[in-house]
Amino acid sequence: MxxxxxxxxxxxxxxxxxxxxxxxxxxxxxxxxxxxxxxxxxxxxxxxxxxxxxxxxxxxxxxxxxxxxxxxxxxxxxxxxxxxxxxxxxxxxxxxxxxxxxxRLLDFAFHYLASNDLLNRATPYLRQLSQETEETCNITVLDGTDIVFTLRMVSPHVLTPHVITGSRLPAYCTAPGLAILSRLPENHVRDILENSDLVQHTPHTVVDRRGIAKRLAAFRKQGYSHTEGEYYIGDISTAAAIVDAHGHPVGAVNVAVSRTRWRGAKDEQRIADLVIAAAAAISGQF
Missing domain, CATH: 1.10.10.10 (Winged helix-like DNA-binding domain superfamily/Winged helix DNA-binding domain)
Structure with a gap:
C-alpha cells in the first residue's frame, strides 16, 4: 500500500x-x-x-x-x-x-499464516527462543521496502505493545530488515534503498546510504545485525537472517530488549548466539 x-x-x-x-x-x-x-x-x-x-x-x-x-x-x-x-x-x-x-478480511490472514511454510517451521524455535531470553521475539519478512511482522511472541517487558502481527517497519533502520538486506545482492539492496524514504526517526538512525552499506557488510561478516534505538528510542534489537537452500533470505528472527533490561556487550553476544542458532535451525528447508 x-x-x-x-x-x-x-x-x-x-x-x-x-x-x-x-x-x-x-x-x-x-x-x-x-x-x-x-x-x-x-x-x-x-x-x-x-x-x-x-x-x-x-x-x-x-x-x-x-x-x-x-x-x-x-x-x-x-x-x-x-x-x-x-x-x-x-x-x-x-x-x-x-x-x-x-x-471476514481475517480470512486472508488466516490462510496466509496457516499455509506459510516458514511460519510453520519457525514457530517451535521462536517459542524456545522466547523462553530462553524472556524477551519479545519475532519472525519478519521483507515486503518491498518494509519488514512485516508475521509471528510475534511478546514478553511482559515489551517496549512496543502496539506492534502486532501485520505491522510494518522500515527495513533500512531495523535489525530484522538489516539482517535480510545483508544477505541480498548489492543491486537489490540499492533498489530498496533508492525506493525508501530514509527518515531520521531518532538521533541514532543511520540514513546515509554509504553508512548503511558499510554496516550491512559488517553484519554480513559477523552473521547478525544489531540496532539500538534507531526506530524506537530505548528499543534494542538483535537479528539474524533466515535463508533458503540457495542462501537467499526469506525472513529474519530477532529478539527485542528494552534499554532498561540491557547489559551491554555481554547481552549482545549471548542473544546474537541464540538468534544465529535459531535462524540456522529454521533455514535451508524452503
Whole structure:
C-alpha cells in the first residue's frame, strides 16, 4: 500500500483513542509494479485501494471520505463499496452510513499464516527462543521496502505493545530488515534503498546510504545485525537472517530488549548466539 496524504480523521472528535500507525519506508507516489502491463486489472487495484484506506486512524469512513482517500470519484467509490459490502468485506452502519472493515478480511490472514511454510517451521524455535531470553521475539519478512511482522511472541517487558502481527517497519533502520538486506545482492539492496524514504526517526538512525552499506557488510561478516534505538528510542534489537537452500533470505528472527533490561556487550553476544542458532535451525528447508 502506498502512502497518501490523508485528511484528518474524525477519530479524535468521536473520542476514540489514537494509536501509533504502521509506517512504511516506501516513498510516496510509486505505482504498483506491473501497472503499465496490459495484464494489469485496474478494477482489482481500485478495490484494494478501498480496503487499504482503513487503518487505526480511519476505522470508520463515509463514502466521500473513502473516495478522497482512495483517489476515486464518488461514483466509482460507491460501486466498489457496494460490491465489497455485498461480499461481506465491508460493513455499513445503517444509522451513520459509514463503512468499516469486516472480520471476514481475517480470512486472508488466516490462510496466509496457516499455509506459510516458514511460519510453520519457525514457530517451535521462536517459542524456545522466547523462553530462553524472556524477551519479545519475532519472525519478519521483507515486503518491498518494509519488514512485516508475521509471528510475534511478546514478553511482559515489551517496549512496543502496539506492534502486532501485520505491522510494518522500515527495513533500512531495523535489525530484522538489516539482517535480510545483508544477505541480498548489492543491486537489490540499492533498489530498496533508492525506493525508501530514509527518515531520521531518532538521533541514532543511520540514513546515509554509504553508512548503511558499510554496516550491512559488517553484519554480513559477523552473521547478525544489531540496532539500538534507531526506530524506537530505548528499543534494542538483535537479528539474524533466515535463508533458503540457495542462501537467499526469506525472513529474519530477532529478539527485542528494552534499554532498561540491557547489559551491554555481554547481552549482545549471548542473544546474537541464540538468534544465529535459531535462524540456522529454521533455514535451508524452503
Amino acid at each position: 502506498q502512502n497518501r496524504t490523508r485528511k484528518p480523521a474524525d477519530a479524535a472528535a468521536a473520542g476514540r483513542p489514537e494509536t501509533i500507525p504502521s509506517r512504511s519506508a516506501a516513498k510516496a507516489d510509486i505505482g504498483p509494479p506491473g501497472a503499465s502491463s496490459t495484464l494489469f486489472v485496474n478494477s482489482v487495484d481500485k478495490a484494494m485501494r478501498v480496503l487499504t484506506v482503513f487503518d487505526d486512524k480511519h476505522s470508520r469512513l463515509s463514502l466521500s471520505q473513502i473516495a478522497a482517500l482512495a483517489d476515486l470519484d464518488l461514483s466509482a467509490a460507491q460501486r466498489f463499496t457496494f460490491t465489497l459490502t455485498a461480499l461481506r468485506y465491508l460493513v455499513k452502519d445503517p444509522f451513520t452510513k459509514t463503512y468499516s472493515l469486516s472480520p
